[in-house]
Each structure stands twice: as C-alpha cells, then as structure tokens.
Amino acid sequence: MVVPKICGIETEYGIVHTGVECPDHALAASLLINAYIATAIRSGNEGPVPGVSWDFEDEMPGNDVRGVCVAHSMAPRVEPHLVNSVLTNGSRYYVDHAHPELSTPECSNALDVVLYDKAAEQIMIRSMAAAADILAPHEELIVYKNNSDGKGHSYGCHENYLMSRNTPFSDIVVHATAHLVTRQIFTGSGKVGVEASGLSAADVPFQITQRADFFEEEVGLETTLRRPIINTRDEPHADMRAYRRLHVITGDANMSEVATFLKVGSTAIVLAMVEDEVLPKQHRFAAPVQAMRQVSYDLSLTKPLEMFDGTTATALEIQWDFLDQARKYANTHGLENVGGEVVTTHVIDRWEQVLTLLETNPTSLADQLDWVAKLRLLQGLADRHGLSLDDSRLRALDIQYHDLRPNKSVAARAGLQTLVSPRSAQAAIANPPRDTRAYFRGECLRRWADNIVSANWDSLVFDLGEGRVRRVPLYEPTKGTAALVEGLLQECESASELLQRLANIG
C-alpha cells in the first residue's frame, strides 16, 4: 500500500573563497552560513532562528536497511561540531563535508520541492551578500550549485522519499534502479569531459550528467566512496515501524526548475507504483553501473542498453514504459497520496512532453533541461570563437553555468522556463510548507525560538527554564500540518501553554 510521498532535497553546494592564500572549504562554508544567520538576526528577518541548533540524538546514518553493517563499508560521519542551524521554513542549513548544505523541509509534492529548492538558492545568494559585508574587500565567497569540480571530486544533491516499511526492499531496488539509470536523460545537468577512470575528454567530450562517473556499486551504504546507485541508509527520521526513507543519491543538482520538478515528480510516482505493486515489467540491466554511464555518455539517446534477460532497451523506451504505467496508475489508483491530482497530473503531462521532444527534437528542450541548455551554449561559444573541445573557456562556461551570483550566473541568463514565481520563492525563505510536519517545526521556531534548544527532523526539544528539557516527538511526517495545528498554535500564548495542551491531548 502506498504511503504519502513526502519528499525533499538536500543539496551540497560547491564553494570558493577568493582572495586568500590557502582557502579552507569547511571554514568558508561556516563563514557563509554564520554570515547569513548574523545578518538575518540583525535585520529582523524571520528566516533563521538564533541559538537553535540541530539535535543529533536520533542521527543513525550507519544503519543499513539490509540489517547488517558491512565490515568495510563506510558510514557517513556525523559532524556536530560544525555549523548547524534550523530555519523557520523548516529547512536545515549546515556544513557537511566541507560544503554548505541545505536540506529543504519535508514537502508533499514535487512543485513544493521546486519552491523550497528555489528558496534555498535565494538563501545562498543572501548568504554570499552577507559574507561580503564581513570579508576584506578583496575576498569573496562564491557558491556553485553543481556536483563536480571536473577533477574527480563530487558532492551530492540527494532526494528523500517516504516509503512504506512493508514494501520489500528488493522490489524498490529493481524498479528504482531502472528509473534512476534512465531518468538521467531529463535530470542531467550536463558536464564537459569525463571523470571515470580510464576515460578522457577525447572519449567523452560532453555528457548528460554530472554524477554518473561517480557510481561504482549497485547497492550499498556509502555516500562518499564507492557510491551505490541504491543507497541502503536506513534512517527514516519517522516511525521506524511504519516507514522507510529512500535516500536517492544519484541525481544532479538542477538549475532548471522543470528538471527538478520532473526528477522528483516522476520518482515519487515510480515509488508509489512499487508500493502498490502495479508495475508489470522489471527492467533489469545486465550491468547497472555501466548502464548508468552509458546513458550519461550517449547524447544520441539511441544506444541500446543490455538487459539481464539478453534483450536490449534504450533509456527512452524504459522511460516510456514508466510513463505509460504512471498514466494507468493515475486512472486506477488516483494521485491523492502522490503529490495530489493537480500537481502530479502536471508532472505526468510534462514528463510525456519532454520524452516526446527528447525523441523527436531534443534541442528544443534548451529552455527546459539543463544538459540541453548547457550543450547549446557550449556549442554556440565554440562556434563563435572557433574553440577546440579542450579549450578552458568551455570548462569555465560549464562551471559558471552553476554560479549562483546573479551578476555571473549563466543559467540565470539561459532563458529557462520557471514554475514558481520569485515572490513565492521569497516567501518560502521564511515560511514552512503547510501540509507536512515541517509546518509545526517552522511555526514553533518562529514563535518560541527562545524556548527551543534544538530541533531535528523528528523532534523539537523545548527548555522552559524548569531545569529539564522536554522533547516533542514528530514521528509522523504527515501530521503537524496547518490543518491540524494552526488553530492550536494561534491559541497558545507561550511554549509552556503549547506543551501543556499537547500533554492533555496525549
């Protein structure tokens, strides 16, 4: 049975500190976030909350869904000493692995994920401006929304989807692998050259994704080494008996709103269909890791992938099958638990439009898909100046496509279609989504930050000055919504009254 496809995105951004001798990335990321928080407090903006830090009590990134911890497997470290803050829009802004990272609040649908991803970009832009006020005039902090430095170092843009614990993990593995490998044709942000060992830019001058080069396993716990297509981290941040959280680590960070929308929307439907056991066909690759790269390297979108049963299929054919099943699923099961009828019908229609154009006229997607937009600009620049494939200006353009500074960003100039207005993204910097537990977290932080000592995805810890702290669990991601608690929060004069009333409700 399908459970509501609550979802979100966590993005690790690239960061550059110019004007210093030996830039330290972790320090630069801390500076960036602290500057944002200090400035927002000074200006009285409602964004970040002073003094409320992340609570690591329930962090268990080493838990493996397979029930055993593989001896040589490397679970991610928890880094409580680095900057960690919670914002009133329900998101988490922190330093992770020497990158600034922002996790969106839990969202009920793909359009809200786009909205909060855009709000995150605005937060980065404000952070850079705040840092500029603190740094020496010749220094600058610059944030890039990409996934690779072109020199073999990658950093992720992860998606999270709430799933039922009753669904066998093996079912998720087979269908999610088929989707994650083939959805690259619309999720890719494009990259000049190749970073997989044994290949050079002569072999792969340009590829569809930033990330495909970095996957070496089919299934596993790692996120920083020997990355797997399916990540087995078993940390639901919710009621462990009812839920899993599928932690998807293969995706690119997208500048295009349409790409983010389709990436999250299509994946949510595929996972819902897995839970409802409606997918008739298993698309098993003979070699998933190679298939991942093959799709990323094939700009013609026509090279057949070898399947486990000896047949072949292209990424487009497999995507057409998922889309066809999604249409049927929408008719038979409805989309109430998969982002709602309106948004997810839009996902399905857009998905079909994009697959059609990928097949018939891919260049016409230059205003919708990042890799197509980037490739068009690279070819235009190369033609205009007669550049060879290995010219630095092409690599520079690749990096600068993802530059978030408004006066430098190439993506911002590329004429990409938008799905959310700048004004609503602006509002989403301060306000949480109304239809997930992020509402309770964000609204409590806005009202009673002085009484909250820490927060995380599934709890808030209050200190009412009575000598002990009180933890409010939020194990149900679909509760704590405006529909359920807005009235209660408005009636309470204080955090103390809120806790009293919550205790009475039991």
Next chain:
Amino acid sequence: MSQRNQIKKSKPAQNPAEATQASVATTSSVDLKANLDELLDEIDEVLESNAEDFVKSYIQKGGQ
C-alpha cells in the same frame, strides 16, 4: 519498441492539451535560436576573463 509506438499513438487523442503544450515548446525553441547570439554576447561579458586559471583553481573537497 512496439509497445512504445502504441503509447505514442494513443496519447494525442487522449490528451489534446498535450499537443498544444508541445507546439508552444516548439515555438519557443525558434525564439531560443534567435536569442542565441544575444545570449552569447552576454556570456562573453560575464565569463571569467582568465578561463584557464579559473578552471584550474576550481577545486572542491569530495562530499557525499
């Protein structure tokens, strides 16, 4: 392959709005071409002036 063709044939009839959307996208792609020169002018302006140094110095720590 045959399954895919079948899907594509059945869709326009089921969903006339889709055809409209697709043609909108095609129109905008004509605009895209016309705008490319203008866009490249702008890119020439904002692109880091010393591309080689810029690309060399863009180094990140590995992350997740």
